Amino acid sequence: MPDFAIGETDFLLDGRSFRILSGALHYFRVHPDLWADRIEKARLMGLNTIETYVPWNAHAPRPGRFDLSGGLDLGRFLSLIAEAGMYAIVRPGPYICAEWDNGGLPAWLFRDPSVGVRRYEPRYLAAVREYLDQVYRVVVPHQIDRDGPVLLVQIENEYGAFGDDKRYLAALTQYTREAGITVPLTTVDQPVPHMLEAGSLDGLHRTASFGSRSTERLATLRAHQPTGPLMCSEFWDGWFDHWGAHHHTTPVEESASDLDALLAAGASVNLYMFHGGTNFGLTNGANDKGVYQPLVTSYDYDAPLDEAGNPTPKYHAFREVIARYHKVPDSVPPPPQPAPTPTAALRDPVWLLDAPQRWGTWQTHEHLPVFDELTPIPRLALLRTAISGDHPGVLTFGEVRDRATVFFDGHQVGTLIREHHDRAIALPRARGELLVLVEDEGRVNYGERIGEPKGIIGGATLNGRELSTWDILPIDPAAVPDIRPGTGSEAAVSGPLAGPVVIRAEFDVPRPADLFLDTAEWGKGIVWVNGFALGRYWRRGPQRTLYVPGPVVREGTNEIVVLELGTLLDPQVRFVPHPLLGHTES
Template sequence: MPEFAIGETDFLLDGRPLKILSGALHYFRVHPDLWADRIGKARQMGLNTIETYVPWNAHSPEPGEFDLSGGLDLDRFLRMIAEAGMYAIVRPGPYICAEWANGGLPPWLFRDPEVGVRRYEPRYLAAVREYLNQVYNVVVPHQIDRGGPVLLVQIENEYGAFGNDKRYLAALTEYTREAGITVPLTTVDQPTPEMLEAGSLEGLHRTASFGSRTTERLATLRAHQPTGPLMCSEFWNGWFDHWGAHHHTTSVEESAADLDALLAAGGSVNLYMFHGGTNFGLTNGANDKGVYQPLVTSYDYDAPLDEAGNPTAKYHAFRDVIARYHKVPDSVPPPAQPAPTPTALLRDPVRLLDAPQRWGTWQTYDHLPTFDELSPIPQLVLLRTRITGDKPGVLTFGEVRDRAAVFLDGDHVGTLLREHHDRAIALPRANGELLVLVEDQGRVDYGTRIGEAKGIIDGAVLNGQSLSTWDVMPIDMALVPDLRADSAAVFGPTAGPALLRGEFDLDQPADLFLDTGLWGKGMAWINGFPLGRYWRRGPQRTLYVPSPVVRAGANEIVVLELGTMLEPDVRFVPHPLLGHTEA
C-alpha cells in the first residue's frame, strides 16, 4: 500500500515529494448526482486533491442519529474522488465554521446549559467522541495507506481564533487515533503568532488560512512550523454574502498572483472554495459581531467553479498558474450556456392563519419555550395566547432570534427583526388572540455566540405583565410542501404567511435559475426539493435549481411566502443574479 508522510521539507508519497493542489468541495452543498461532475472539473483545472468538511448537525439532527444517505453519503463521495484518480482531505471538526448553521455543531447538544463549547468538558467530549467515531468508521477504509484517497485529517478548525484549551485538542487527537486514523493530522489557523500558537499541539502539522500577502504569511507560518511542508489549507479566493449587503467578489488577477506566489514558494494549497455550492434548505449560518447578519442561500463564493458548476474567469486564470508548476489535463470544461426560462403562475393559496392546525400540532406550555426546548428542534414556530385588557398595549420580548411577525385577531401588527435589536411592538388593543410567527434565520457559525438558543428568549411581557400560558406549534418544514388548498384559486398580490403552488414544463432536465425578485421573503421547493430561502432585500435574487431536481414534462413548484408577494408569477432567467457588488 502507498505510504504518505510528512518529511523535513515536503509531503512524501512513497518517499517522493508531493505537492498538494487541493480544492474545497462540500458534498453537503452539492446535489449528489453532480458530485462526479464537480470532481472531474477540479481535476481538469489541475488539482490533485479534494477537501471537504463534515457537518455534524446535518448527519445528526437529533441525538443517536447518524444519517449517511443521499446527499450525506460521505463514503460514496470519497469513492468518487478515488475513481477520479484524486486524493482527499477530510476536516470533521467537530466545529467547521464554513458559514454553515452553528458551525456544524448540532443545537441539541446545547439543551443542557452546562455543556461546554469547543473545550475540555466531559459531556461535550462524550458527544464529540461518538460523532467522530461515526465519521471515522467511514473515513478509515479510505485512507491512503489502505489503498484509498485520504491523505490528511484535520483536528478542529481555526481553533486559535476561539480558544487555547490544549487538553481539548489532545482529546480530539486521541479520539482520532483510537478510531483508526493513521494518516498525518493537521490544524489550520490564521497566520498570526497568537492563533498559530493557541490552535495546535506538538505532533499536529500546522497550516494556515489566508488569501493575500502570501510571502509574509508563509514566513509567519514557518516560524511556528519550522520543519515540514508549508501549506495554505484555506486559500481564500472569494467570500460569502449576507442578506442586506452586496455580493462579494475578489480580483481574478490579484487572486491568481497570490496563488502564483504560493506555488512559487513551494507551498501546497487548498482553494477555499474551489466550488462553493448552495445552502439548500435552511442550512445557512450567520454572523453576529454586534449586528446579526444571516447568510444568503447561495454559497457561490466567487469561486473558480460557480454555484451551478460552470468555470469562471478565475477557473481559467488559476489553471494557467498551476500549469506553470505542474502538468494539467488537456481538456477544459465547456462554458456556461443560458438556462431554460419557463414560466408559471402560483395559485391555490393555503393560509397559515386560516387553519393553523393543518400545519402542525399545538402544544401548551406554562412559559414561552425557546426553539431548543422543543424536539425535534424547529426553525419556524407559531405561538398563540389570549390577551385581555381595556387599553392599547406594548408587547415586549426578552430577545427575538431572529424574526417575529406579530398578529392580533389575524391582522398583521408588525415584524420584529433581531438585526435591528427589536424587542417591543405597540398593539392597537390589549385583548384578542395574539399570534407570533418566529423564524430562525440561521444560527451563528463563528465566535462566542455559537450554540445559543433560538426563538423568543426570556419570555414576553404585555403592559408590565408576564404572558405565561402559550400554545406552541412547531412547523415541520419537510411536510409543508405537501399542504394543499381545499379549493382552486388564482391569486394576485398576497401577504403571507401563505403557501402557493404552480406547475411548469421542461423539454429535458437542465439547471435553472428561479427569479424571486417580485416575491417578499420565504422559501421554495421544486418537486419536493428544498431550494432554500429568498428575500427581496437581496443581494441574491435567483435560487439555483440543480438539473437532477427537475424532469422532462411537468414540474411542481411550491413557495412559502412569509412577507408580501407583489406578483404570483414564476419566472426563470438564463443566468444567476447574485446581486450588486462594491464596484
C-alpha cells in the first residue's frame, strides 16, 4: 500500500518529496452527474488533489438520520477522485464556514440554548462524535494506506478565529483517531500569530489560509510550524457575494502572481475555490458583523472554473504558473458554448392567502414560537392571529430573522427586513386578522452568531401589549412545486403579480444542456426546474441568472415552478446564453 507522511521539510509519498497541488471542489455544491467532469478539469489544470468540506447539516437534516444518497454520496465522490488518478483532502469540520448555512452545523442541535457551540461541552461533543463516526465510516476505506485517495484530514476549521479551547480540539483529534483515521491530521488558520496558536495542537500540522502576500504569510506560518511542509490550504483566489452588493472578482494577474510566489517558496497549496458551484435550494449562509448579509445562490467565487464548470482566464493563468514547477497534461478543456435560450409564459397562479391550508398544516401555539421550536424547523412560515382594539396601532416584534411581510385582513401592509434592523410597523386599525409571512434567508456561518434561532425572536406586541395565541403554518419548500390550481382553474397571467404566489410554465429544449435563467424582471423567491430546487433569486442583485445544471434538463418538455414572495413584474420565463452575476467594483 502507498505510504504518505509528513517529513522534516516536505510531504512524503512512498518516501519521496511530494507537493500537494489541490483544488477545493464541494461535492454538495455540484450536481453529482457532473462530479467526474469537474475532477477531470482539475487534473487538466495541473492539480493532483481535490479537497472538500463535509456539511453536517446537509447529511443530517434531522437527528438520527445520516443521508449519503444522490448528491451527498461522499464515498462515490472519493471513488471518482481515485479513478481520475488524483488524491483527496477531507475537511469534515464539524464547523466548515464555507459560506454555507449555519457553517454546516445543524440547526436542530441548538434547540437547547445551553448546548455548546464549538467548545468542550458534553451534549455538543456527543452529537459531534456521532457525526464524525458516520463521516469516517465513509472516509476510512478511502485512505491512501488502504489504497484510496485520501492524504489528509482536517480537524475543525479556522478555529483560532473563534476560540482557544484546547480540550475541544483534543477531543476531536481523539474521535478522529479512534474512528480509524490514520493519515496525517491538519488544522488551518489565518496567518495571524494568536490564531495559529489558538487554533491547533502540538501533533497537528498547522496550515494557513490567505490569498495574497504569499511570501510574508508563509514566513508567519513557518514561525508557528517550524518543521514539516508549508501549506496554504485555502488560497483565496476569489470571494463570495451577498445580496445588495457587487459581484466580487480578483484580478487574474494578481492571483497568478501570488500563486507563483507561493509555489516558488516550495509550499503546497489548495485553491479555494477551484470550482465553487452553487448554493442550490436554501443552503446559502450569511454574515452578520452588525449588519445581516445573506449570501447569494451562486458560489461562482470568481474561481478558475466558473459556476457552470467552464474554464476562465484564471484557469489558464494558473495552469501556466503550475507548469513552471510541475508537468501539466497536454490538453485543456474546450471553451464554453452559448447555452440554449428558450422562453415560456408563466401561468396557473396559486396565491398563498387564498387557501393557506393547501400549503401546509396549521398549528396553534399559546405564545409566538421561534422557528427552532417547530419540528421540522421551517425556512418559511405563515403566522396568524386575531387582534382587536379601538384605534390604529403599532405592531412590534422583538427581532425579525430575517424578513417578515405583514398582511392585515388580506392586504399587504409592509415588509420588515433584518438588515435594516426593522422591528415595528403601523397598522391601519387594530381590529382584524393579522398574517405575517416570515422567511429565514440563511443562517450566519461565521462568528459569534452561529447557532442562533430563526423566525420572530422575542414575541410580538400591539401598542405595547403582548399578542398571544398564534396559528403557525410551516411551509415545506420541497412541497411547493406540487401546489397546483384546482381543476378548471388554470389561468394565463398577462401582467405583474404580487406574491406570495406559485406560478409555473413549460419550456422545450432539443437536448439536455446547462441553462441560465434570467430573473431580472422577477422580485424575490425560489425556482424549481423539473422538481430540482435551483435556489433563491432577488431583484436587488447582484446575481441576475440562476444556473440550471444540464443533468436536470430533459430533452423536450421541462417544467419550471416559481414561488414569488415579492412582486413579479413580467410573467415570462427567459433563458440567456451566458451567466449574469452582476456588476463589479471596477
